[in-house]
Amino acid sequence: MPGCKTYAILFPAMLQDYLLLAVLLVVATIFPIGGLITAFIIRPHRPGKIKGDTYECGLETIGETWVQFRVQYYIYALVFLIFDIETIFLLPWAVAYNQLGLFSLIEMFIFLALLLGGLVYAWRKGALEWI
Amino acid sequence: MPPFENLPTDLVLQGIFLLVAGLIVVAAVAVVTLRNIFHSALALILCFSAVAGLYILLEAPFVAAVQVLIYVGAISVLILFAVMLTERVMDPKMGARNEQWWLGLLLTAIAATGLGAIVGFAPWPLSKAPIINDQITALGKEFLTTYVLPFEVASLLLLMALLGAIIIAREKEGG
Numbered sequence: 001m002p003g004c005k006t007y008a009i010l011f012p013a014m015l016q017d018y019l020l021l022a023v024l025l026v027v028a029t030i031f032p033i034g035g036l037i038t039a040f041i042i043r044p045h046r047p048g049k050i051k052g053d054t055y056e057c058g059l060e061t062i063g064e065t066w067v068q069f070r071v072q073y074y075i076y077a078l079v080f081l082i083f084d085i086e087t088i089f090l091l092p093w094a095v096a097y098n099q100l101g102l103f104s105l106i107e108m109f110i111f112l113a114l115l116l117g118g119l120v121y122a123w124r125k126g127a128l129e130w131i
Numbered sequence: 132m133p134p135f136e137n138l139p140t141d142l143v144l145q146g147i148f149l150l151v152a153g154l155i156v157v158a159a160v161a162v163v164t165l166r167n168i169f170h171s172a173l174a175l176i177l178c179f180s181a182v183a184g185l186y187i188l189l190e191a192p193f194v195a196a197v198q199v200l201i202y203v204g205a206i207s208v209l210i211l212f213a214v215m216l217t218e219r220v221m222d223p224k225m226g227a228r229n230e231q232w233w234l235g236l237l238l239t240a241i242a243a244t245g246l247g248a249i250v251g252f253a254p255w256p257l258s259k260a261p262i263i264n265d266q267i268t269a270l271g272k273e274f275l276t277t278y279v280l281p282f283e284v285a286s287l288l289l290l291m292a293l294l295g296a297i298i299i300a301r302e303k304e305g306g
Binding site: 018068069070071072073074075077078079080081082084085086087088089091092093094095096097099100103104107108110111112114115117118119121122125127 | 187193196197200201204205206208209212213215216217218267268269270271272274275276279282283285286287289290292293294296297300301
């Protein structure tokens with residue numbers, strides 16, 4: 001196939017896997033911007049006071065738009081971050097699992113147990129309760 | 132015959148690099164110049180994403196995945212939350228200018244000089260070692276054999292961060 005040959009010349013093997021990702025990225029960028037531009041071109045332009053009003057879910061907004069959120073939400077984000085990092089550590093272990101012995105399994109259990117302790121603490125303290 | 136068949140790979144890579152690097156610079160400048168701090172945070176996410184592209188160009192897919200998962204996925208959420216949790220963040224009466232701008236300028240000048248010196252004088256040696264094909268497996272093996280202690284300490288560090296965050300948040304709630 002001549003098309004494939006072009007890719008092989010233009011991109012080194014490692015980067016060829018990302019070609020699809022790059023195409024997706026470009027399409028994903030063009031799609032919303034193109035939609036907005038098309039809407040801007042074809043829509044009727046008759047502004048009015050009521051039309052220009054700010055609304056939320058069809059109703060007029062109540063109070064300030066920028067409000068201070070409760071600090072508890074920060075805990076959710078932090079707990080998410082910590083278990084996100086844990087996932088990153090789990091991945092190499094899982095990939096290399098077949099080449100590692102029983103010792104690695106115990107090590108990973110210690111790793112997980114420590115973090116599980118943190119989760120239990122967070123739970124018991126009620127930090128995970130949705131307010 | 133495709134039109135670009137004779138174009139060398141290096142030129143394409145250079146082009147992609149310039150694109151990614153340009154995006155990083157534009158996003159980074161946007162972070163410090165945008166007037167709405169929330170928009171700055173969004174520009175920072177764009178900057179993080181572009182850095183992931185840089186890692187892919189360096190043939191470090193695992194680091195790129197980490198960048199996307201941790202920085203784009205979690206750190207940016209943390210930053211956005213921090214912005215939204217700040218008191219009177221959108222108050223027009225709040226000065227956008229910091230009174231300690233001269234101190235910031237001084238520190239920035241020192242940091243810029245230091246970084247410039249590093250860029251200028253460092254030899255930047257290229258590693259002769261071949262790129263490992265199965266990076267994640269190699270990493271997993273190293274994590275659980277040679278570097279098992281730092282691995283477990285990382286878990287402890289994460290635990291500390293979690294506990295510390297809960298304790299600080301609880302105090303805030305009480306007071």
